[in-house]
Amino acid sequence: MTIKGKAYIAGIYEHPTRHAPDKSTAQLHAEVAKGAIEDAGLSKEDIDGYFCAGDAPGGAWPMVDYLGLKVRHVDSTETGGCSYIIHLGHAAEAIAAGKCSIALITLAGKPRTGPMPPRATGAEADFEAAYGATTHNAYGMCAMRHMHDYGTTSEQLAWIKVAASHHAQYNPHAFLKDVVTVEDVLNSPMISDPLHRMDCCVVTDGGGALIVTTPEIAKSLKKPLVRLIGHGEAMKGPRGGKDLDLTYSAGVWSGPRAFEEAGVTPKDIKYASIYDSFTITVLMQLEDLGFCRKGEGGKFVADGNLISGVGKLPFNTDGGGLCSNHPVNRGGMTKIIEAVRQLRGEAHPKVQVKNCDLAIAHGTGGLLGVRHAASTAILERV
Amino acid sequence: MTEARKYLAPVTNPETKPFWEAAAQGKFLIKRCTACGEAHYFPRSICPFCFSDKTVWEESAGEGTIYTFSLMRKSPTGPYAIGYVTLKEGPSLQTNFVDCDIEKLKIGQKVKVVFKPTEGAPLPFFTPV
Numbered sequence: 001m002t003i004k005g006k007a008y009i010a011g012i013y014e015h016p017t018r019h020a021p022d023k024s025t026a027q028l029h030a031e032v033a034k035g036a037i038e039d040a041g042l043s044k045e046d047i048d049g050y051f052c053a054g055d056a057p058g059g060a061w062p063m064v065d066y067l068g069l070k071v072r073h074v075d076s077t078e079t080g081g082c083s084y085i086i087h088l089g090h091a092a093e094a095i096a097a098g099k100c101s102i103a104l105i106t107l108a109g110k111p112r113t114g115p116m117p118p119r120a121t122g123a124e125a126d127f128e129a130a131y132g133a134t135t136h137n138a139y140g141m142c143a144m145r146h147m148h149d150y151g152t153t154s155e156q157l158a159w160i161k162v163a164a165s166h167h168a169q170y171n172p173h174a175f176l177k178d179v180v181t182v183e184d185v186l187n188s189p190m191i192s193d194p195l196h197r198m199d200c201c202v203v204t205d206g207g208g209a210l211i212v213t214t215p216e217i218a219k220s221l222k223k224p225l226v227r228l229i230g231h232g233e234a235m236k237g238p239r240g241g242k243d244l245d246l247t248y249s250a251g252v253w254s255g256p257r258a259f260e261e262a263g264v265t266p267k268d269i270k271y272a273s274i275y276d277s278f279t280i281t282v283l284m285q286l287e288d289l290g291f292c293r294k295g296e297g298g299k300f301v302a303d304g305n306l307i308s309g310v311g312k313l314p315f316n317t318d319g320g321g322l323c324s325n326h327p328v329n330r331g332g333m334t335k336i337i338e339a340v341r342q343l344r345g346e347a348h349p350k351v352q353v354k355n356c357d358l359a360i361a362h363g364t365g366g367l368l369g370v371r372h373a374a375s376t377a378i379l380e381r382v
Numbered sequence: 383m384t385e386a387r388k389y390l391a392p393v394t395n396p397e398t399k400p401f402w403e404a405a406a407q408g409k410f411l412i413k414r415c416t417a418c419g420e421a422h423y424f425p426r427s428i429c430p431f432c433f434s435d436k437t438v439w440e441e442s443a444g445e446g447t448i449y450t451f452s453l454m455r456k457s458p459t460g461p462y463a464i465g466y467v468t469l470k471e472g473p474s475l476q477t478n479f480v481d482c483d484i485e486k487l488k489i490g491q492k493v494k495v496v497f498k499p500t501e502g503a504p505l506p507f508f509t510p511v
Contacts, residue, residue: 123424123426124424125393126392126393126394126395126398126402126424127398127423127424127475127476128424128476129390130389130390130392130478130500130505131464131476131477131478132454132457132462132464132478133464133476134454136452136454136456137452137454137464138452140452140453140454141450141451141452141464141465141466142450143452144450144451144452144489145449145450145489148450148489189455190453190455191455191456192452192453192454192455192456193452193453193455194452195452238466238474238475238476239430240420240422240423240426240429240430240431240473241422241423241468241469241472241473241474241475242420242422242431242472242473242474244449244466244468244474246449246450246466369450369452370476
């Protein structure tokens with residue numbers, strides 16, 4: 001059994017806003033849903049599957065009711081920022097099994113307008129909550145150990161932000177549009193050692209949505225055809241504290257699963273959307289996915305290797321979370337959207353990858369240095 | 383001005399109660415599985431490795447080395463050092479490094495447990511030896 005080629009992404013929409021104090025979170029979900037449905041050339045009545053995560057106010061049933069949907073399949077899998085990449089795989093499974101034929105996936109929220117509700121805690125709460133793990137320091141701990149084990153440097157990490165900024169200058173909606181240098185990153189204030197402010201992604205309001213459907217329906221619509229050919233998901237945590245290693249993520253499992261299903265290798269990938277909550281997130285994911293060997297991520301990302309038209313692996317050509325958009329502090333949705341733009345040939349001409357027929361969208365969710373999920377999607381232009 | 387840092391009091395539950403009772407006596411407990419022999423932390427009644435329910439409490443020496451850390455510079459209560467310690471008995475755990483110059487912390491450095499009061503049971507932290 002495989003989902004290879006059994007589901008197509010027929011609609012995408014990224015909300016142009018980056019600050020929305022005048023809108024409700026449910027309203028943003030509705031606006032991105034409307035945008036994706038219109039992009040696909042469908043109507044709301046066509047939707048028979050709905051997918052959302054923890055950012056949807058009240059969860060699936062209040063959202064289904066608010067949006068006025070009538071669905072026969074729902075999935076509210078919550079795995080932080082990579083929820084929507086997992087949803088994409090689950091939507092393909094549901095479509096392959098005949099449980100729905102046109103699935104809507106939405107993400108929206110307003111962390112720039114106001115603080116997000118606290119993360120739900122698990123059985124570990126009494127043994128960890130008091131120590132103040134936050135996104136910044138949880139990723140800082142990974143970076144610190146990666147530097148210790150592999151000699152990775154702050155300069156190498158800075159190149160990831162530099163590449164993102166080169167792309168963001170062409171995105172009219174990007175939150176940060178200025179091209180920055182390695183020195184700019186190193187001179188930005190230290191937030192949580194060894195991560196500087198410019199190693200961190202932006203905080204933005206907004207959202208995005210996808211329409212996933214059957215091959216037959218996708219072919220009846222007018223958009224260029226983009227299909228899912230491989231998918232993987234995995235989780236990693238301290239697991240009782242045995243053999244702790246914070247230099248790799250659950251991507252070491254989700255990635256190979258997706259590549260194996262797709263029947264391709266990292267060398268075949270023309271464009272990579274890699275969740276960039278922090279620069280270290282990208283570096284570790286590139287290693288974990290097999291774009292370079294473990295420990296060699298620093299060398300791989302240096303000297304503009306991730307800049308479209310310059311380096312070997314163009315990444316996050318919308319400017320990513322580091323510069324453009326990080327709606328609800330969750331990067332998975334925008335990663336899929338930019339990968340689809342690249343495969344459709346709809347990316348900005350300055351960053352569009354030539355003959356882009358194979359792309360990866362990969363993300364993590366939760367705290368990389370504590371416990372997290374990862375999901376990988378391999379997408380192909382037909 | 384930064385506010386003084388107050389630590390959250392553990393809620394505790396029947397599964398972990400012995401840990402917090404020992405902490406009140408200044409003892410740092412871990413769990414060990416008598417079926418597979420592995421020690422683990424935080425404590426579970428069923429072993430996360432072999433899934434046996436034959437787990438027992440064991441007093442840890444409270445000694446270990448710093449696996450990694452990060453200095454959180456942006457905090458209303460002032461900078462703090464969060465990290466992981468690998469205990470002599472094997473398991474690694476999340477903690478804060480306290481009672482020290484956090485600028486001088488190093489991976490591999492030897493540390494030992496020190497308990498800090500909360501409004502409930504005391505919490506384990508680590509400090510350089």
